[in-house]
Amino acid sequence: MQEKEIYILLADDDEDDRLFFTDALDELKIKTKVKTFNDGVALMNYLNDKSNLLPSILFLDLNMPKKSGVECLSEIKKDDYFKDIAIAIYSTSASEADIEDTFVLGANIYIKKPNDYKKLKKTLSNIVTINWQYDTSNLNKDNFLLRL
Amino acid sequence: MKIFITFDFTALCNKVLEEKLCDLDIKYKMLSFGEVEFLEKISKEKLTHLNNSLKEYSCSIIENEKIILVQKIKDTIIDMVYNNDNDIHVKSSVYLSEKLNQSYGYLSNLFSEVTFTSIENYIILHKIEYTKQLITNSNLTLTEIAYKLNYSSVAHLSTQFKNTTGITPSAFQRIITKRRTLK
Numbered sequence: 001m002q003e004k005e006i007y008i009l010l011a012d013d014d015e016d017d018r019l020f021f022t023d024a025l026d027e028l029k030i031k032t033k034v035k036t037f038n039d040g041v042a043l044m045n046y047l048n049d050k051s052n053l054l055p056s057i058l059f060l061d062l063n064m065p066k067k068s069g070v071e072c073l074s075e076i077k078k079d080d081y082f083k084d085i086a087i088a089i090y091s092t093s094a095s096e097a098d099i100e101d102t103f104v105l106g107a108n109i110y111i112k113k114p115n116d117y118k119k120l121k122k123t124l125s126n127i128v129t130i131n132w133q134y135d136t137s138n139l140n141k142d143n144f145l146l147r148l
Numbered sequence: 149m150k151i152f153i154t155f156d157f158t159a160l161c162n163k164v165l166e167e168k169l170c171d172l173d174i175k176y177k178m179l180s181f182g183e184v185e186f187l188e189k190i191s192k193e194k195l196t197h198l199n200n201s202l203k204e205y206s207c208s209i210i211e212n213e214k215i216i217l218v219q220k221i222k223d224t225i226i227d228m229v230y231n232n233d234n235d236i237h238v239k240s241s242v243y244l245s246e247k248l249n250q251s252y253g254y255l256s257n258l259f260s261e262v263t264f265t266s267i268e269n270y271i272i273l274h275k276i277e278y279t280k281q282l283i284t285n286s287n288l289t290l291t292e293i294a295y296k297l298n299y300s301s302v303a304h305l306s307t308q309f310k311n312t313t314g315i316t317p318s319a320f321q322r323i324i325t326k327r328r329t330l331k
Contacts, residue, residue: 030264100319104326110314129264133273136263137222138157143280145323147314 005031006128007053011043011072012036012061012090017113021059021090024121030128040067044075047082055085057109057131062091062098070102077106086131086144099147108144123148152328154285161207168201182223218262220248221255222270229274229297240271276312279305283317284324290317 008025012018018036025032035055037043043060044067046052058076060069069089076082088109089102099110109127114120126148134144162178169176172194175187199209210216224247228240238246244267245252259267275297282293294305309317 100323103315103323104330106327130273132264133270139277140281143277143284143324145313145315145320 005033006057006132007055008032008034008057008059008128009043009046009055010034010036010059010090011038011040011064011069012059013038013064014061017061020117020120021124024117024124025128027121028125028128030125030132032128038064040064040069040072043067044072047076054082056135057086057088057127059088059090059111060107062089062093062102070105073102073105073107084141086134086141088127103145108141109146109148111148152285164205164207165202168198171201172198174198182219214258214262217248217250217255218259221259221267224248225267225271225274229271229278240267272308272312276309279309279317280320283321 010018010021012021015038018038022034022036025034035046037046040060043058047054060072062069069091073087073089076085076087086108087106088111089099089107090111090113091098092113094112102110111123111127114123127146130146131144133139134141161182165184166178169184174190174194177185177187195209202208210219221244224244225240228243241252241256244255248255256267259265259270263270265273278297279293282288282296283290288296290305291302294302297305299305299308306317309320313320315323
């Protein structure tokens with residue numbers, strides 16, 4: 001019934017985390033296509049190349065070499081070209097200040113990295129499904145805030 | 149200086165549709181939201197043409213029957229949540245099946261198959277979205293919003309808000325206010 005797969009990007013410098021992430025998405029009922037990057041610079045180069053397809057959701061690790069997640073977030077939010085992308089912060093930190101700051105900067109979703117695989121699958125399924133409702137029901141993405 | 153604008157989505161969408169239909173010189177009648185009846189036979193080319201001209205607004209004509217029914221369920225839910233002045237006192241399952249003339253079991257299975265979520269969750273999602281809109285764009289207090297949306301208490305609304313979004317209504321309000329001052 002779902003006509004095309006949901007396109008998802010992840011920027012994270014930890015190889016294991018990237019692997020868990022793509023494996024978990026592969027097992028979901030809802031069809032997705034994932035592309036990963038190991039630092040913020042590689043991600044921004046990809047996004048700024050207008051010949052590339054923009055993702056529906058972008059997952060950003062906060063601590064990355066070369067360019068941090070927060071720097072990427074600020075750059076993306078400055079450019080109207082990216083306004084339809086839902087941005088998910090994917091981090092080990094759960095400090096209230098980090099969470100609120102990134103939301104204020106324009107992040108839509110904040111996830112503390114789950115420490116087991118089952119929980120990760122459940123979290124990702126939840127996010128992809130809700131994001132899908134926003135995309136298919138014309139909901140206002142400015143009001144899309146989700147913390148898991 | 150900056151200004152904030154509220155939109156009437158129904159009026160906006162109907163206006164776009166009317167303009168496009170007029171451009172193509174089609175005789176039509178507007179039925180419920182997102183439903184148009186042609187008053188004369190219409191050629192395939194004209195229909196394709198209409199579909200193409202709607203695409204620039206990211207609108208498209210739906211053809212698949214299942215998708216049409218799911219769209220009707222969604223519209224009924226949205227109508228139920230946003231225009232609840234007509235005081236709907238029946239359960240939403242009863243309301244939906246009466247309105248769409250199908251058993252609730254059938255509707256709910258079909259809905260989950262197409263949207264990856266349940267009708268219940270979809271209703272909650274919309275109630276919370278409406279709450280967000282009211283929090284940011286109206287002067288209503290959370291207690292008044294809870295009453296308007298038929299919650300038994302403000303605590304019930306707060307809990308559902310927190311369960312759905314992971315943050316409290318007041319944190320939500322704080323974040324959106326800060327965002328607006330940042331821009």
